[in-house]
Amino acid sequence: MKIAILPGDGIGPEITAQAVRVLNALGESFEMEQAEVGGAGYAAHGHPLPPATLALAKSADAVLFGAVGDYKYDTLERALRPEQAILGLRKELGLFANLRPAILYPELAGASTLKPEVVSGLDILIIRELTGDIYFGKPRGVRECPDGPFKGEREGFDTMRYAESEIRRIAHVAFQAAQKRGKRVTSVDKANVLETFQFWRDIVTDVHKEYGDVELEHMYVDNAAMQLVRAPKKFDVIVTGNMFGDILSDCAAMLTGSIGMLPSASLDANNKGLYEPSHGSAPDIAGKGIANPLATILSAAMMLRYSLDKAGQADRIEAAVKQVLAQGLRTPDIYEAGTTKVGTEEMGNAVVNALR
Amino acid sequence: MKIAILPGDGIGPEITAQAVRVLNALGESFEMEQAEVGGAGYAAHGHPLPPATLALAKSADAVLFGAVGDYKYDTLERALRPEQAILGLRKELGLFANLRPAILYPELAGASTLKPEVVSGLDILIIRELTGDIYFGKPRGVRECPDGPFKGEREGFDTMRYAESEIRRIAHVAFQAAQKRGKRVTSVDKANVLETFQFWRDIVTDVHKEYGDVELEHMYVDNAAMQLVRAPKKFDVIVTGNMFGDILSDCAAMLTGSIGMLPSASLDANNKGLYEPSHGSAPDIAGKGIANPLATILSAAMMLRYSLDKAGQADRIEAAVKQVLAQGLRTPDIYEAGTTKVGTEEMGNAVVNALR
Ligand SMILES: CC(C)[C@H](C(=O)O)[C@@H](O)C(=O)O
Ligand SMILES: CC(C)[C@H](C(=O)O)[C@@H](O)C(=O)O
Secondary structure (H helix, E strand, O other), rough: OOOEEEEEOOOOOHHHHHHHEEEEEOOOEEEEEEEEOOOOHHHHHHOOOOOHHHHHHOOOOOEEEOOOOHHOOOOOOOOHHHHHHHHHHHHOOOOEEEEEEEEOHHHHHHOOEHHHHHOOEEEEEEEEEEOHHHHHHOOOOOOOOOOOOOOOOEEEEEEEEEEEEHHHHHHHHHHHHHOOOOOOOEEEEEOOOOOHHHHHHHHHHHHOOOOOOOOOEEEEHHHHHHHHHHHHOOOEEEEEEHHHHHHHHHHHHHHHHHHHOEEEEEEEEOEEEEEEEEEOOOOHHHHOOOOOHHHHHHHHHHHHHOOOOHHHHHHHHHHHHHHHOOOEEEEEHHOOOOOOEOOHHHHHHHHHHHHH | OOOEEEEEEEHHHHHHHHHHHHHOOOOOOEEEEEOOOOOHHHHHHOOOOOHHHHHHHOOOOEEEEOOOOHHHHHOHHHHHHHHHHHHHHHHOOOOEEEEEEEEEEHHHHHOEOOHHHOOOOEEEEEEEEEHHHHOOOEEEEEEOEEEEEEEOEEEEEEEEEEHHHHHHHHHHHHHHHOOOOOOOEEEEEEOOHHHHHHHHHHHHHHHHOOOOOOOOEEHHHHHHHHHHHHHHHHHEEEEEEEEHHHHHHHHHHHHHOHHHHOOEEEEEOOEEEEEOOOOOOOOOOOOOOOOOOOHHHHHHHHHHOOOOOOHHHHHHHHHHHHHHHEEEEEEOOOOOOOOOOOOHHHHHHHHHHHOO
């Protein structure tokens, strides 16, 4: 089985290196091949998603992705900026289902800005559609406003859109995920304003007929943002579009206070996937050896479970991570008085040791 | 000066009645005229925004709005549903600037789900553009997908758009509001993905040149949702588009834990405005006399300040509200042990008495 390793920028290389060490410690024989992506792709080959990197990702069974972005690329034209690599990989690989668990580890309850009783035991799964919506819709651009009160002025514009089968397939992913969890799905939309999301609501309601054992509720996105802050534990699985999912999944991750712990999976129709930590490239702390590698290590566990059919190995990694937390080891982002502060590599060591 | 009173549905009539009493207690001679809106408009005249209601709103100097929506109208076709009245009023009256303060009253710090140190003293102002973006953009609808992998299928679609002058005018509102506060503006966009918001960022940056005394930062919407949860007090004024503003302003309101306290203003280019509480119509508690009227009373204060040029009277109302909180009076939504639980009318009485 072949894994493409795309470390990227900022802390990406450091945290990915630890995840690779953990994978190597499992006693499996994975073929791993590395390539530049994001700013590193641009620096080496003039493009954030160089053709060789894309080819490697396509040929692999799964992609382990670090993070992309660095201040030094901020002034590039948009098409060459690091985050275009993520958008390109999602589109080219057809990674339409983004799974983002928001879990609060009991040991880290203090890290949340929310009161312990509001978030302790939090375990929700956000499923974000990842290849449709306003992210890729056309036409888009800057044009002369064609009509109305601003006719003749310049205007920026984009197209939001969802086709029926795009909604159906992500709804199936959500209902099936819920069947393995709390059996409740909250579909988040803005059906009171948007045609796209009235259509979304209609189709999700229709797909739901096939899942009699799962409860479905519809919620407007503004209300969902409120309920995430007010009573996040009321949710089980949230399914939503690309744009709303971008906002809500980051909001939910931050509720835990420990975004450095949260993995993500982006899956295609055949469970091939790209796995990356929910946090970003944090260029401000890059190279200092203090980044938290656990989200990337847990992303590798998701990869084993969803793409490589090795759920047992995924369980082992997750148990090892829980063990190092129980031992009191903390990178600076999750450090609290009374625990032991460690760096990126020490944390990787600890997980590798816990696996033995 | 003429004020249109549009109580609407659910708790709308109860809370508006208390705000009217407060206005009457100021010793001014306002002309107030009432009309049906939302579900009540539909029930009385077959449309959520009956022509006579719209005409009244247009002829008035300001509109005091309760809330709209009730379960019984949920099955109406979209064009007849209560919330269409809000969208119609915004569009017809040109109410492009929505001002939503998120303030945590020290007495109510316990109501927040966030830790006291994260939110105590919170005082941010969200300025949401209210007549552009994907809310009103055309074309929109359900059509046969014209091209791409889903060609021929049904798809829902909408158009996001902002013309240059729409961005300029809301940017001016934000910079001028910041000049009277903490002198910092955070413009929230998604310039890394959307053409509309790259254009937004460019124009806001340009308008900023006229405001040398105000600091401007740009932030992606997903990051803004995270920072609101992580460190909301770092913000002063947030300015953003209609869709992102819908989500972020509700999220920010919920941070305070007391959305029953938060007013809003929606202004046109001449400071005529519509004023309404940030909360909804809460049909589940309608008619029980327990709704919190303070957000509507504080909305009336905003009306005096922004549309009726009576800042002194606005100050009086705000001081009276602080006084009743200091007296320990609380409606059930903000009740805590050790305070005195009161109903809607008692709370109105208390504010009227405090004004004397
Ligand atoms: C970098 C950006 C294009 C991306 C997105 O908006 O999808 C990121 O925010 C994410 O959530 O992975
Ligand atoms: C009711 C709805 C159309 C409205 C909106 O989305 O603007 C509401 O959520 C608001 O924020 O006033």
